[in-house]
Amino acid sequence: MAEWQRTHTCGELRQTHIGQTVVLNGWVNSYRAYNDQVFVDLRDRYGLTQVVFESDQAELFAAAGDIRNEWVLSVRGKVRERLPGKHNPKLATGDIELVADALHILNRCPPPPFEVMSIPLETGFGDPELAGEDLRLQYRYLDLRRPTLQRTLSLRHRLNKVIRDYLDFQGFLELETPLLGRSTPEGARDYLVPSRIWRDEKTGRPHWYALPQSPQLYKQLLMVAGYDKYFQIARCLRDEDLRADRQPEFTQLDLEMSFVEVNDVLVLIEGLIAEIFQRCAGVTIPLPLPRLGYEEVMLKYGSDKPDWRFGLEIAELSDLATQTTFKIFQEAISSGGKVRGLNVVGGAEKFSRKGIDQLTEFVGRLGAKGLAWIKVEADKFTSPIEKFLPADAQAALRQRLKAGTGDLLLIVAGQEEIVCQSLGALRTHLATTLGLIDSARRDFQAAWIIDFPSFIWDAEEKRWAANHHPFTAPRDEDLPLLESEPAKVRAKAYDLVINGYEVGGGSIRIHNPEVQARIFAVLGMAPEQARQRFGFLLDALKYGAPPHGGIALGLDRLTMILSGTTNIRDVIAFPKNQKARDLMTGAPAAVDPKQLRELGL
RNA sequence: GGGGGCGUAGCUCAAUUGGUUAGAGUACCGGACUGUCGAUCCGGUGGUUGCGGGUUCGAGUCCCGUCGCCCUCGCCA
Numbered sequence: 015m016a017e018w019q020r021t022h023t024c025g026e027l028r029q030t031h032i033g034q035t036v037v038l039n040g041w042v043n044s045y046r047a048y049n050d051q052v053f054v055d056l057r058d059r060y061g062l063t064q065v066v067f068e069s070d071q072a073e074l075f076a077a078a079g080d081i082r083n084e085w086v087l088s089v090r091g092k093v094r095e096r097l098p099g100k101h102n103p104k105l106a107t108g109d110i111e112l113v114a115d116a117l118h119i120l121n122r123c124p125p126p127p128f129e130v131m132s133i134p135l136e137t138g139f140g141d142p143e144l145a146g147e148d149l150r151l152q153y154r155y156l157d158l159r160r161p162t163l164q165r166t167l168s169l170r171h172r173l174n175k176v177i178r179d180y181l182d183f184q185g186f187l188e189l190e191t192p193l194l195g196r197s198t199p200e201g202a203r204d205y206l207v208p209s210r211i212w213r214d215e216k217t218g219r220p221h222w223y224a225l226p227q228s229p230q231l232y233k234q235l236l237m238v239a240g241y242d243k244y245f246q247i248a249r250c251l252r253d254e255d256l257r258a259d260r261q262p263e264f265t266q267l268d269l270e271m272s273f274v275e276v277n278d279v280l281v282l283i284e285g286l287i288a289e290i291f292q293r294c295a296g297v298t299i300p301l302p303l304p305r306l307g308y309e310e311v312m313l314k315y316g317s318d319k320p321d322w323r324f325g326l327e328i329a330e331l332s333d334l335a336t337q338t339t340f341k342i343f344q345e346a347i348s349s350g351g352k353v354r355g356l357n358v359v360g361g362a363e364k365f366s367r368k369g370i371d372q373l374t375e376f377v378g379r380l381g382a383k384g385l386a387w388i389k390v391e392a393d394k395f396t397s398p399i400e401k402f403l404p405a406d407a408q409a410a411l412r413q414r415l416k417a418g419t420g421d422l423l424l425i426v427a428g429q430e431e432i433v434c435q436s437l438g439a440l441r442t443h444l445a446t447t448l449g450l451i452d453s454a455r456r457d458f459q460a461a462w463i464i465d466f467p468s469f470i471w472d473a474e475e476k477r478w479a480a481n482h483h484p485f486t487a488p489r490d491e492d493l494p495l496l497e498s499e500p501a502k503v504r505a506k507a508y509d510l511v512i513n514g515y516e517v518g519g520g521s522i523r524i525h526n527p528e529v530q531a532r533i534f535a536v537l538g539m540a541p542e543q544a545r546q547r548f549g550f551l552l553d554a555l556k557y558g559a560p561p562h563g564g565i566a567l568g569l570d571r572l573t574m575i576l577s578g579t580t581n582i583r584d585v586i587a588f589p590k591n592q593k594a595r596d597l598m599t600g601a602p603a604a605v606d607p608k609q610l611r612e613l614g615l
Numbered sequence: 616g617g618g619g620g621c622g623u624a625g626c627u628c629a630a631u632u633g634g635u636u637a638g639a640g641u642a643c644c645g646g647a648c649u650g651u652c653g654a655u656c657c658g659g660u661g662g663u664u665g666c667g668g669g670u671u672c673g674a675g676u677c678c679c680g681u682c683g684c685c686c687u688c689g690c691c692a
Contacts, residue, residue: 044653046650046652046654046655047651047654048648048650048651048654049648050649050650051651052651053650053652053654055652064651066650066651096650097650099650100650100651100652102651102652105652126625126642127625128625128627128642129642131653132653133653134652134653142627142641142653143626143627143640143641146626146627146685147684148683148684148685149625201691202691203691227691230692252691254691255691256691257686257687258687260691379618379619379687379688380688381688480692481692482692483692484692591685592685593683593684
C-alpha cells in the first residue's frame with residue numbers, strides 16, 4: 015500500500031481510535047488558518063474530519079497554509095481527543111481530530127465556479143447559497159461531490175438493492191432486453207438510431223432502430239417463452255417534452271408475471287413498496303394499500319394521481335345547481351356538464367378580493383370559464399352569486415361542503431373534464447400556497463388507482479383510443495359492453511400513486527386472440543392493420559401465451575419521494591435539462607460529416 | 616407550439632417613481648489573530664447589468680426583438 019493511501023475514511027474515526035496513527039484521503043471542505051494552527055475539514059462521501067496542522071512542525075505548517083478548497087489531500091497523523099469544550103456535536107467525528115504529521119497534496123483545484131462546501135448541521139449537511147442549477151449541471155462532477163447529492167445517490171443504490179433482494183427472494187429472474195429495437199406505432203415519440211448496414215432500396219436512406227420507450231413488448235414475449243416471473247431495472251427513452259418529474263431517459267422497475275390476476279400483482283408490489291419504505295426511509299407503510307376507483311378519485315380529487323396528504327376534497331354540487339337561480343350553473347348542467355366545488359377551511363380571511371382574482375386566473379388558464387366563490391359567515395354568505403342562492407340552496411351547500419364560519423367555498427361549473435382538471439390543479443395550488451404540505455413530515459400516502467376506463471374518446475380523430483395500451487385486458491364482466499358501450503368498459507389496469515406522483519402503472523394483458531381482435535375493432539383497427547403494426551406480438555400470443563400481467567415502477571420518481579425533492583434532476587447522476595440538453599457534455603451536438611455519410615444521411 | 620417566471624461581480628443577491636461613481640455577503644489576493652469549526656477583524660482585486668435595437672437630457676429599471684434557464688398546458692398508449 016502506498017504511504018498516501020487511506021487507512022480510514024473521513025466519517026470513521028471515533029474516540030476508540032485515539033492514539034492511533036492513521037491516513038485520511040479526501041477533499042478540502044473548508045480551512046481555517048490561525049496563528050499557530052491550520053484547521054482543514056477533510057471530506058469524502060463518508061463524512062468530515064477535522065485535521066490540525068500545528069506550527070511546531072514549521073515546514074508542514076507552511077505547506078498547510080497554502081491549502082485551498084477542493085484540493086485532494088492525503089494526511090497522515092495521530093488521532094487525538096479534542097480539547098475540553100472543543101468537541102463539535104455537529105460532526106459524527108466531532109470528538110476527535112487528526113494532528114497531521116505528513117501531507118501529500120494529491121491534486122490542487124482552482125477556485126471552483128461555485129461553492130461546493132457543505133455546512134455541518136445537527137441534522138446532517140446543509141448547502142450555503144446553492145448556485146443556480148444550470149451552472150451546477152455544467153460542473154456536475156463538482157455538484158455531485160456535495161453530501162446532499164451523495165446521500166440521494168446512495169439512497170438510489172439502496173432502492174435498487176432492496177428491489178433485487180425482494181424479487182430474487184420471490185423467485186423472479188432479472189433478464190435483459192434490447193436497447194436497439196423496432197419502432198412501434200402509438201405511444202411516445204421514439205428516439206431513433208440509424209442502421210449503417212440496412213437501407214431503403216428506393217430512397218437509399220437508412221433503416222432505423224428505435225430505443226425502447228419501455229420493455230413492454232419484450233416482457234410479454236418472455237411470458238410466452240415461459241419465464242413466468244421476470245423483472246428488469248430498465249432504462250426507458252421517450253422523446254417528449256420534459257417536466258419537473260420527467261427526463262428523456264428514465265429508469266423503471268419493469269416486471270411481468272404469468273398465471274396471475276390483478277390482485278396477485280398488487281399484493282406483490284405493495285409488499286415491495288412496504289419493504290422499500292422500511293429499508294430506505296425507516297417508514298412503515300400500512301398494508302394493504304387502499305384501492306380507489308378511477309371515477310371516485312376523479313370526482314374527489316380531480317386527478318387520476320391525486321395527492322391526499324391534505325383535505326380540500328371536491329364535492330359534487332350538480333344536483334344542487336338546479337336549486338339555484340344562477341344561470342351559469344344551470345347552463346352547465348343542461349349542456350351535460352358538472353358543478354363541483356371545494357371548501358378552503360378558514361380561507362375567507364386568507365384570500366382578499368385580489369387573492370381570489372388570482373385563483374380565478376389560475377383556473378382560467380386551465381380552461382375554466384370562471385370561479386364562483388363564497389365567504390361563509392355565521393348567518394349568511396358573502397358572494398357575488400349570493401343573490402342567486404335561495405336559503406335552501408345555501409343550507410344544502412353548507413352541508414355538502416361541511417362549511418363553517420370563516421370558510422371559503424370555491425366552485426367551478428362546466429364540462430366535466432375541465433371541472434376536474436381545474437379543481438384538481440386548484441387543490442394542489444392551494445395546498446402549496448397555504449403551506450398544507452409539510453415535506454419534513456415524511457408523510458407517505460400510497461394507494462392503488464383501479465378500474466380505469468379501457469377507452470377514451472379521441473374527439474379530434476373521432477374514434478375510440480386505448481387509454482392504457484391496446485393489449486390491456488378489460489374486466490371480464492365488462493366484456494359484453496365492448497361493442498355496445500365502450501365508454502363503460504373498465505380495464506384490468508392499475509396505477510400506484512404516492513403523494514400525488516404516478517409512481518407506477520400496469521395491467522393484466524389480453525391473452526385471448528378473440529378478445530384482442532374485438533379490442534382492435536373497437537379501436538377502428540382492421541385486422542391487417544393490426545397485423546402490420548404488432549405482427550410479431552400477435553403471432554407470439556397465438557403460440558400458447560399464458561395469462562399474464564405486470565407493472566412498471568418509475569424509480570426516479572420513487573427516489574424523489576424517498577429523498578423529499580420535487581426535482582427529478584436531483585436523483586439522477588447526470589441528468590438533462592428541460593430542453594433535453596446535457597450541459598456538461600454539450601449533447602446533443604453536431605457530428606462529423608463522415609459519420610453521416612456512412613449512415614447515408 | 617401556448618401561458619407564467621427569471622437573467623446584475625466567479626457564486627448568492629440588493630439597487631425607491633427612470634436620476635450621482637451599480638452595492639452587500641461569499642469566493643479570490645494581502646495582512647492581523649493563542650483552538651477554529653459557515654472562524655473573526657482590517658484592507659484590496661473583481662461589472663459589456665444575457666445579447667441587439669429603441670424611447671429619453673438620462674435606462675439595471677420602460678418598449679420591441681433575440682438567446683438561455685425554470686415552472687406549466689399541449690404531449691408523455
